Amino acid sequence: MENEKTLNKPLLLEPESFGKTLAVCVAGLALPGGGHFVLGKWGRGALILVVITLLFVFGFWMEGHLFFPEGKEWLTWFFSVLDMGLGLPYLICLMMDKGFAVTPEQAAKITFEYGNTFLCVAGALNLLSVMDAYDIAIGRKP
Numbered sequence: 001m002e003n004e005k006t007l008n009k010p011l012l013l014e015p016e017s018f019g020k021t022l023a024v025c026v027a028g029l030a031l032p033g034g035g036h037f038v039l040g041k042w043g044r045g046a047l048i049l050v051v052i053t054l055l056f057v058f059g060f061w062m063e064g065h066l067f068f069p070e071g072k073e074w075l076t077w078f079f080s081v082l083d084m085g086l087g088l089p090y091l092i093c094l095m096m097d098k099g100f101a102v103t104p105e106q107a108a109k110i111t112f113e114y115g116n117t118f119l120c121v122a123g124a125l126n127l128l129s130v131m132d133a134y135d136i137a138i139g140r141k142p
Helices: 002-008 018-030 034-039 042-061 074-084 088-096 104-108 112-137
Strands: none
Touching: 018 034, 018 112, 034 042, 034 112, 042 112, 074 112, 104 112
16 A cells, blocks of 8 residues: 555656756757757757757658748648747758748659658657656656
8 A cells, every 4th residue: 555655656856947947948949959958868869859850851851841831821830830840950941041942843752741741740849859858847757
């Protein structure tokens, strides 16, 4: 009976300060794995950085494109939010105007939609990694 009480007891972890928690979230949004690096979770941060970077590179290699919100086209807004989750890589592509235009030849490629999906998933995974870093920073998880 005593064992059950010990197992169900919530694990109390020391939360980081508000400033460090904010830095964790900003770093995670700017660079995939950045929030984990700020927290000293080097292995997890490196894994996130490598995986999301590979998804980003493979997305472009498969002729995918990044989305930008267009007027009343609600689907472009949805996919844009996912792509914007990449953070700094998205902003760099936006400033360089690379990866947003779609040519008919590009759209006709077999891998075009796979590339789009890889890019959107990379952004979504980065948003999830920021949430993970936030949970660690506030002491919700180790």
